Amino acid sequence: MKCLRIASGTALLKQLAGLCAVFIIMAGTLNLVFPLPSLYPDGPATVVVSREGELLRSFGDRQGVHRYNVTLEAVDPFYIQALLNYEDRWFYHHPGFNPVSIVRAAWQWASNGRVISGGSTLTMQVARLIDPHQRSVSGKLKQLWRALQLEWYFSKDEILTLYLNLAPFGGNIAGVEAAANRYFGTSAKHLSKNEAALLAVLPQKPSLYRPDRYPEVAKEMRNKVLARLTDSGVLPSQSASYLMQEAVQLRPAAHAQLAPLLSRTLKQALPDHHVIQTTLDAGIQQRVARLLAKVKRDLPAHSSAAVLVVDNETAEVLAYQGSVDFQDDSRFSHVDMTQAVRSPGSALKPFIYGMAFDQGLIHTESLLSDIPFSFYDYKPQNLNGRFQGAVSVSQALKQSLNIPLIQVFNALGPETFDQQLSAAGITLIQDKPNLTVGLGGTGANLMTLVTLYRALATGGKVAPLTMLKHAQPQPVTHEEKQLLSPASSWMVFNMLSSISASDRVVPRVRREIAWKTGTSYGYRDFWSVGVSPAYTVAVWVGRPDATPVVGYLGATRAAPVMFDVFDQLPEDHRRLEQPDTVKRTLICWPGGRAKAATAEERCLAQKYALTRNGITPPTLESQGHFVRQDQWPQSLSLWQQQHQIVSSAQPEAVLKIQSVKEGQHYYLGQLDRIALTTNRPNAQVFWYVNHLPYSENTLSLKSYRGEVTLTACEGQTCDQRRIQVHP
Structure with a gap:
């Protein structure tokens, strides 16, 4: 008898195994024929957020539905309790459907001739959201199959997360995070108990329970959830009683779009992302946006402005304003002027001098010739149309003189300049490098200029700007490329930071700022870029359609905005230390060499220069050769004789208003x-x-x-x- 029982048991096991095999084959076949559809059938609804997670701009999916995807950890635990208790208490125990609920719902339907309760689990609701079906027996079977697929492919926490992000909450709002923001002006992490209870029931009938349209109905349904939580022992009855007396209080968030043009760019670059976290600092971005709203009032018609703020240590973009007002179409507001390629005017001059320092062509007080001169077929002019004769490198840079710059650029070589920029990852838009590049005869954008000028605060190193936030921010190291030596970059910073901004009131935060302006040919673009030890700020002002705005300069139009932006930034917590390779050396004019290497009778004027390792190259002739025997450059000497200028050191005259006094x-x-x-x-x-x-x-x-x-x-x-x- 015992043997017979063993035999019959073995046969039963074989039958069960056969049934399981058939079931697996059928399920596999169904899965191939009816695969699980996309979890977001209408594509992602993307939100672009700041480094702190604050909303910058929201983009709907293909149906115009807005959502903000969150994780379970980013949602208030009481909301999860309320949701599971009211909607699906056995969620973590059933296989995707609750047999008891389905039988009860079927019996009520048969008895009453209509649907009394749905019997759908949260898994089944997710199934309906990703693959809508008709309210019929075949539709319900389809929903059950999708629920089983979800349970097969995903964990319970993953399915619950899908519900949190897909559930409808009225209008074009989906997901609990977007709903919390839309109705209560907060995040799902910081919901009150009443808010959590209301949002737990709202997806049942979002069009009928919307608190902004039917507050009394919403209150009634919220209290129903609170009563259920009391019956289940989740919420004390006294607490529930107090909560039920409260009216539905709405505090919808009023969102002004921040960094809309950057958000648009990132959305286009990352079309499948639900959440794009940027490096922008929401507070700084808001202050810059408010500042440009004031700037707009003083701009001519159809003019715009753009601003970039970068953290020098990490190369992260902290503020990105692509146009002066995104809502003003008369100012070509949808054109992102941080990316637009325009003539940089004089903005490249500091880097030409910096490379010339590295090449040993000049030091900060080298004698240059500000005289009429033709460099091959190119005859540059100063902005004011005048000439000063003998000037130093520091004087020429501070006054943004054109002819001395081209003298140095000619000696350096436009090809060398372009090659060094390219090696550091900087590309200018031009057919072929030539001398006009030094005065703006090339194409660059605000991003390029910020990348360049940041190098003045990083020991001459260049790194790509970062706009996407990583989990663990680290100072930039591995992507950096050397553009200038630490000595040359510090010397350029030192010269530019000594330029006075006499039109400025006392700033909110005192900081050392090296700054330079640029005005493109024809008065089309006005630039100002400033570098402090901690931040780089760049400003463009002009008309996006490249129409001239005659009478403006980078110094008068863009520079004030740049300094105002600096006033919006936190204090600098970094210092730039002078490199050991920078030496203060006493030099002589006209020869340019160190006084110790110059005969007494040849040292007509003495100056203290900043040099690399004490190297003091001789003075350059206009055509690029070094002078011999510590003499004046021949062309400069001839010009000074013609203008009855004594060949001696020319004092640097600082422009001052004489006819009025401050505060008169x-x-x-x-x-x-x-x-x-x-x-x-x-x-x-x-x-x-x-x-x-x-x-x-x-x-x-x-x-x-x-x-x-x-x-x-x-x-x-x-x-x-x-x-x-x-x-």
Whole structure:
């Protein structure tokens, strides 16, 4: 008998194994014929967020539905409790469907002739969301099959996460995070108990339970959830009683789009991402956006502006404003001017001098010739159309003189400059490098200029800018390439940081800023780039359609915005230390060499220069050769004789307004007009009144009241006075 029982048991096991095999084959066949559809059938609804996770811009899916995907850990635990208790208490125990609930729902349907309760589990609801079906027996069978597939492919936590992100919450809102933000102005992580209870039930009938349209119905359903939680022992009855008395309180978030153009670019680059986390600092981005809203009021019609702010240590972009106002179509607001290729004007000059330092062609006080000169077929002119004769490298850079720059550029070689930029990953847009590149005869964008200028605070190293946030931010190291030596980059920083910004009031945060401006040919683009030890800020102002804006300069239009942006930034917590290879050396003019290597009778003027390792190359002739025997360059000497200039050191004259004093008060009853004069009567000076171009040489006081700002500029050097005009 025992043997018979063993035999019969073995046969039963074989039958069960056969049934299992048949079932597996059938399930596998069904899975091949009816594979699990895409979890997001209408594509992802993407949100672009700041480094802190704050929403910058939201993009709907192909149906226009907006959601913000979250993980279980990013959702309030009480909401999860309320959801599971009200919707699917056996979620973590059933295989995707609850047989008891299905039998009960079928019996109620048969008895009443209509659906009383759905009997759907959370898994089945996810199945319906990814693959909608008709409310029929065949539709329900299809839903059951999809639920089984979900349970096969995903863990319970993954299925619950899908529900959190796919559930409908009314209108074009899906997912609990978007709903929390839309209705309560908070994240799903920080929901109150009442908010959590309401959002737990809202997906049942989102169009009927919407709290913004039917607050009383929403309150009734919320209280139903609270009562269920009380019955289950999740919530004390006294707490539930207090909660039920509260009205539904909505606090919808009012979102102004931040960094909309960057968000658009990243969405296009990462079309399958649900959440794109940027490196932007939401606070800095908001302050920059508010600043440009004020700047817009002073810009001419159809003009725009763009701003980039970068963390020097990490090369992360902290603020990205591609246009002055994304909503103003009259200003070509949808054109991203951080990416637009334009002429950089004089903005490349510091790097030409920096490479010349590295090549041993010059030091900071090398004698240059600011005289009329033709470099092959190219005859550059200074912006003011005048010449100063003998100038130093530091003087030429600070005043942004063109002819001395081309003299150095000719000696360095445009091909060398272009090759070194390319080796560091910097590409200029041009057919062939030539001397015009030094004065803006090439194409660059704001991103390129920020990348370049950041090198002045990083020992001459260049790295690609980062706009996507990584889990563990690290200072940039492995991607950096050397553009300038640490000595040359520090020397350039030192020269640029000594340029005064005399039109500035006392800044909120005092910091050392090396800065340079640029104005493209034809007054089409106005640039200003500044570098502090911690941050790089770049500003472009102009018309996106490249129409000229005559009368403006980078120094008067873009530089004030750049300094205002710096005022929005936290304090610098870095310092730039002078490299050991930078030596302060006493040199002589006209020869340019160290005083110790110059005969006494040949040392007509002495200057302290910053040098690399004490190297003091001789003075350059205009055509690029070194002078011999510590003499004046022949062409410079001849020009100075023609203009009756004594061959000696030319003092560096700093532009100053002479006719008015800072804070001076004027009364119309006593005076009608005041003269506008400076300490440089023969220079071509551009005047600005209240930051607008002014062409007269006297100011009519009757046209003004209160504080009036007078600015005089020669090249990049400006001086400013504020006066008070009274009736």
